[in-house]
Amino acid sequence: MNIGEKITYYRKKKNxxxxxxxxxxxxxxxxxxxxxxxxxxxxxxxxxxxCEALNISLKDFFDDDTPSLLDDPLICHIYQLSPxxxxxxxxxxxxxxxxxx
Numbered sequence: 001m002n003i004g005e006k007i008t009y010y011r012k013k014k015n016x017x018x019x020x021x022x023x024x025x026x027x028x029x030x031x032x033x034x035x036x037x038x039x040x041x042x043x044x045x046x047x048x049x050x051c052e053a054l055n056i057s058l059k060d061f062f063d064d065d066t067p068s069l070l071d072d073p074l075i076c077h078i079y080q081l082s083p084x085x086x087x088x089x090x091x092x093x094x095x096x097x098x099x100x101x
């Protein structure tokens with residue numbers, strides 16, 4: 001999967017439009033679209049803005065195992081949670097894990 005395809009993959013998993021991701025990343029919609037179509041290659045700086053907007057690290061972006069993880073519906077839903085919702089889920093999971101012991 002090339003860089004543009006990966007960005008498209010992560011963007012769709014987050015249910016973001018091209019416009020929304022571009023706005024969150026602080027780049028133009030046309031530039032993001034050109035990257036996704038493979039017409040342009042982003043610098044590491046711009047790629048880091050995109051990854052930050054997608055709430056993923058550059059390491060995860062380049063990790064070949066990450067897309068297969070995101071095929072899991074639970075992981076996909078977790079990526080769509082707000083920070084407050086993630087904290088609540090983590091609290092719940094910690095409670096669940098300690099009650100099993």
